[in-house]
Amino acid sequence: MSTIPAAGPQAPSSPIRSRRKIDGVRIASFIALIVTTFLMLLPLFFMVSTSLKSKKELLKFPPSFLPESWQWSNYKEIFETLNFGQMYMNSLIIGVLTVVGTLLSSALAAYGFARYRGKGNNLWFMLMLSTMMLPYPAIMIPQFILFSKLNWLDTFLPLVVPAFFGSAYNIFLLRQFFSTLPEELFDAGRIDGCSELRMWRQIALPLSGPALATVAIFAFIYSWNDLLTPVLYLSSSDKFTLPVGMSSFTSSRFRIPPWHLLMVASVLAMLPIVTLFAIAQKRFVEGIVLTGIK
């Protein structure tokens, strides 16, 4: 089977058109999809509806699908109960800085790996790939000691600075993309007297929009959801990120957890990620169209 070239031009579609009969497998699939989608979406539906219920209604069983009275004030309450606005802001700042750092450093390193056949290229690249498997808990203790010696405890620096030194998965992703850029573009640039850094900035980066967008999203989501690192480093509550602050809802501080606030927080925490995907989906489609033309 491996002798058939897979990357070759698509074979012309078979002259035998599939008969238009009712297909049992496809109907079964459709029903299976409806059932699983329903089950997958049910928690999300209740997340939103519970976030709008009154305190009395929260404790009713079975839970009602829609709130009896819509308590939009729950969304105000969370900003009063928890330092929610501040935490949201902290998470956003850390997220944006992480994205900037990851994009810059990963794009530089990926370009180095993709474009230059220097001595040791393969060796460093393999080493870089192997760090993808490095579990963070395996290095967090010495990192913690290092950052505490630098007096970085209770600052955003331990959460942000490492991003400016590249992350393996993103370097790998971008390197694969940069490798597909046609050599002629760079030859032309060289003839025009472009410096290497300018070719990176003005040829490689502008052509890599979709890949860069993907990396940006990965980096943001990772930073936005990370709990372990901020739990280690942030101790004063005005520096807490969203996950750190939200995790206090399940602590023994509350005899009965404020269920409506848990859900409000979850809905609000999900918002930036959903927005990002909604925007980026277009970018991905653009990317496919672009590479299709080439």
Place this chain on the structure above:
Amino acid sequence: MTHRESRRQTLYMYLFISPWLIGFLVFALYPILSSLYYSFTDYDIIHPPKFVGLANYTEMLHNDLFWKSVVVTVRYTFISVPVQLLLALGFALLLNQKIPFRGFFRTAMYFPSMVSGVAMSLLWYWIFNPSIGLFNYVLSWFGIKGPAWLMSPDYALYALMIMSFWTAGSGMILFLAGLQGVPASLVEAAKLDGAGRFRIFLNVTLPMISPVLLFQLIMGIIDSFQVFTQAYVMTQGGPNYSTWFYVYNLYTSAFKEYRAGYSSALAWVLLIVVMLFTALIMKFSNRFVHYEGGGRK
């Protein structure tokens, strides 16, 4: 390549990769090596480390919480990773057909993966609440009286496994991309040879997407060895240590008990286990993973 050209290439390569290279030395290599050193010491982070030889490692062998954390993590991994992969592959196969509302189904299945982290843990903390939560309500539709889930030592770990199935959509996206890469010509050829759906899946589709499967298996295992958020937010390792995950144990001994030496030994054991697992899967996979463009035979 001339000598000058090759030197130029080497110079620029190192200039461009230098951010990563510095990061690798400072944030990866140095921590790995120093944690190896700490693992042979008694160290409370404040006073200088005291060399104790293999004491931390021998303590591990006799430490009940260590073994508990190993059992919990392994049980979780061995159930949650394969089931998640099967679900993801199943969804992807369902969606890889010409079916009405494909786009909607795809988005709907992927949506839960956007709620990951603490938000997801809080949501499921409510869902699994035995007296007001959604899960036992849904079970009651089928006449089943659900257990106390997170509050029950027998069911808490299963609850976390079930929660992990909810995000199978992210794996599904990777499988879908893989399935779209299966050339239509291969499938057509198999059809002309009279192969049924199942044969086509087994002999054409599965080999073609096996690299995606392998990648997800390895990353899935590595991720699941590092479960922390669920344990920290939903159960605090309980009840009765039934969700005492490995990394939660490591975190507690390092940052609650300030035993940096012992925790570094735990960290090194984790590192070695992850490396062994990866190597083992890679070695074994040569037999069943098919790589594009030959390579085998």
